[in-house]
Amino acid sequence: MSxxxxxxxxxxxxxxxxxxxxxxxxxPQPKPAYDALIIGGGxxxxxxxxxxxxxxxxRRVAVLERGWIGGGNTGRNTTIVRxxxxxxxxxxxxxxxxxxxxxxxxxxxxxxxFSQRSVINTCHTPGEREATMRRYNAMRLRGIDAEFxxxxxxxxxxxxxxxxxxxxxPILCALAQPRGGSARHDAVAWGYARAADAQGVDIIQxxxxxxxxxxxxxxxxxxxxxxxxxxxxxxxxxxVAGHSSQVAAMAGVRLPIESHLLQAFVSEPVKPxxxxxxxxxxxxxxxxxTDKGEVLLGGEIDGYNSYSQxxxxxxxxxxxxxxxxxxxxxxxxxxxRQWAGVMxxxxxxxxxxxxxxxxxxxxxxxxxxxxxxxxxxxGWCLAWTMARDEPxxxxxxxxxxxxxxxxxxxxxxxxxxxxxH
Ligand SMILES: Cc1cc2nc3c(=O)[nH]c(=O)nc-3n(C[C@H](O)[C@H](O)[C@H](O)COP(=O)(O)OP(=O)(O)OC[C@H]3O[C@@H](n4cnc5c(N)ncnc54)[C@H](O)[C@@H]3O)c2cc1C
Numbered sequence: 001m002s003x004x005x006x007x008x009x010x011x012x013x014x015x016x017x018x019x020x021x022x023x024x025x026x027x028p029q030p031k032p033a034y035d036a037l038i039i040g041g042g043x044x045x046x047x048x049x050x051x052x053x054x055x056x057x058x059r060r061v062a063v064l065e066r067g068w069i070g071g072g073n074t075g076r077n078t079t080i081v082r083x084x085x086x087x088x089x090x091x092x093x094x095x096x097x098x099x100x101x102x103x104x105x106x107x108x109x110x111x112x113x114f115s116q117r118s119v120i121n122t123c124h125t126p127g128e129r130e131a132t133m134r135r136y137n138a139m140r141l142r143g144i145d146a147e148f149x150x151x152x153x154x155x156x157x158x159x160x161x162x163x164x165x166x167x168x169x170p171i172l173c174a175l176a177q178p179r180g181g182s183a184r185h186d187a188v189a190w191g192y193a194r195a196a197d198a199q200g201v202d203i204i205q206x207x208x209x210x211x212x213x214x215x216x217x218x219x220x221x222x223x224x225x226x227x228x229x230x231x232x233x234x235x236x237x238x239x240v241a242g243h244s245s246q247v248a249a250m251a252g253v254r255l256p257i258e259s260h261l262l263q264a265f266v267s268e269p270v271k272p273x274x275x276x277x278x279x280x281x282x283x284x285x286x287x288x289x290t291d292k293g294e295v296l297l298g299g300e301i302d303g304y305n306s307y308s309q310x311x312x313x314x315x316x317x318x319x320x321x322x323x324x325x326x327x328x329x330x331x332x333x334x335x336x337r338q339w340a341g342v343m344x345x346x347x348x349x350x351x352x353x354x355x356x357x358x359x360x361x362x363x364x365x366x367x368x369x370x371x372x373x374x375x376x377x378x379g380w381c382l383a384w385t386m387a388r389d390e391p392x393x394x395x396x397x398x399x400x401x402x403x404x405x406x407x408x409x410x411x412x413x414x415x416x417x418x419x420x421h
Contacts, residue, residue: 003198005109024190025197030204033232034060036386037224038239039209039247041065042074043185044364044371045239046192046203047379048386050108053199055380056387061201062233064226066208070189073241073371076309076341078264078286078298080277081373082119082180083144086135089397089409090350095144096394097377098179104376110191112183113291117276119180120149120158122171122326124282132175139177149174160273160327168325169282182277182288188375204228212236212251212361220359221251235386237362239378242307242342244352244365251358256347256403257366258418260301261308263315265338267330269293274327283322287330295330297323301343301369301419311338343368348402349421350409353381353395362386363400368421 003022013021036052038045041063052058063069081101083094105111123129132148139146147153150173151163163171193203211225223232240247242259249255269292279286285299299319302312316338324331346352346366351374353364364382367374381395391399397409414420 024194025203028202028204030062030207030226030228030231031202033223034062034202035233036061036235036237037231037233038063038237039224040072040238040240041069041189041193041203041205042072042239042241043070043188043192043375044241044378044382045237046189046196047375048237048239048364048382049201050192050196050199051380051383052387053196053201056383058387059200062231063196063201063203064207064209064224064231065203065205066227068205069193069203070186073341073343074189074375075185076264076339077185077372078288078296079182079185079372080119080180080279080286080288080370081114081183082177083373084119084121084135084139084146084175084177084180085411086138087409087411090411091138091142091144093377093381093394093398094374095142096380097374100376100380101183102179104191108191108195110187110194112187112191114181114183115291116179116181118176118178119277119279120154120174120176122174122278122280122282124169124171124280126172128281129172132173136175145177145179147176147178149176158275158278160329161278162326162328169280169322176276180277184291185372192379209247209250214251214358218359221361234360235362236360237364237382237386239364239382241344241365241367241371244344244363248356248363251356251361253356253358253361255352255366255400258345259305259307260343260345260418261306261340262298262301262343262369263311263338263340264296264298265311265316265335266290266294266296267333267335270295270333273329280326283326285319285323287323287327294336295333301345303419307342309340309342311340345418345421347416347418348408348410349412349414351378351398352400353378353398354385354391354400355389356400368418
């Protein structure tokens with residue numbers, strides 16, 4: 001049976017009461033050796049494996065995931081996708097990712113429910129307005145879509161927003177990126193997994209990497225130790241988000257990454273009243289409404305390091321206090337679920353995508369608050385770098401070396417404070 005999803009496949013499977021659909025991906029046993037291994041079965045790892053096989057012809061590829069695919073931050077995030085960046089390294093990289101998002105459902109033959117409903121960032125002080133105007137101009141100069149919105153525009157686009165000058169965070173104006181929006185997180189992991197599997201990639205779940213083997217003479221990687229045995233490979237990519245520093249340490253590499261929790265929560269489903277994705281730096285929260293009608297909210301990372309993946313009530317109070325000020329009507333909603341993910345926070349707020357100082361070892365990590373939107377671009381660049389043993393111009397700046405050379409990619413100009421990014 002064809003693995004392609006289509007109207008024809010739907011009709012044919014209806015004849016057998018939809019009981020004979022083939023599994024979306026296999027569950028193979030790990031082989032003793034591969035050409036390339038990816039550690040981490042989140043969106044980034046699965047995307048890297050897919051592009052390695054699809055675009056670079058690397059056939060013997062495995063993704064090693066210690067739990068289930070998409071069970072990490074990919075399945076825990078608030079799914080905001082945008083490319084409204086200022087800096088020379090960030091803007092082209094995230095715009096490349098956004099262009100990949102725009103064709104992703106077709107490319108993967110899987111509906112990732114990419115919804116370009118616009119992402120709006122509100123400004124609350126004259127200083128913020130100046131900085132936002134600069135970003136707006138930079139985006140326009142680069143050919144990236146951007147709109148500068150006044151309060152009348154906001155009243156028309158988001159009627160539920162509190163635009164009163166007497167509110168706690170009076171809104172002056174906003175930056176909108178109409179091509180931004182959100183996507184369905186699970187579908188991104190499942191779509192990449194299915195497409196990678198179709199290219200022959202082995203996706204091995206319940207397989208934790210516990211060590212990275214190196215050649216004593218050259219220092220190059222030779223394979224990994226896992227809870228399911230040793231596996232040999234001369235190219236290993238790390239895409240484990242909040243566990244980046246732990247896994248890189250297995251090869252003796254120390255990363256400037258701290259792991260913090262980022263929490264999110266959803267309300268009961270209600271009729272649509274939010275038309276876009278809204279975020280604010282002043283009160284630091286972001287809000288959108290899911291396709292099911294739930295109101296989805298997130299805020300700042302927790303100020304302490306943790307790997308617990310648990311939500312806390314003080315965080316709900318902090319975020320909801322600010323969000324109800326801007327959207328008073330959500331005060332009557334009941335919240336249903338809360339969770340956390342382990343964030344890989346770098347010291348300048350930008351990622352590390354490329355070669356590590358161990359031959360054959362590569363990584364994509366340090367995503368801070370915003371790696372979901374990068375998923376296709378991160379996988380694409382990691383695959384390129386692993387296949388050619390050199391970075392693509394799009395990720396050439398995102399080196400580990402930059403921290404030693406003090407060439408920070410500090411989008412917010414916030415300095416070496418992970419929480420501020
Ligand atoms: C609450 C929250 C809200 C967020 N909101 C947004 C947002 O709106 N927009 C945005 O762009 N980004 C957002 N992010 C960030 C985004 O979710 C992440 O940057 C992105 O999903 C990371 O994807 P990944 O594939 O690198 O990591 P993950 O999806 O975490 O995948 C890494 C995988 O590695 C596995 N792993 C770890 N250690 C090992 C090991 N030793 N061996 C084998 N496997 C291992 C883990 O089990 C995990 O499945 C948010 C994150 C959170 C938590």
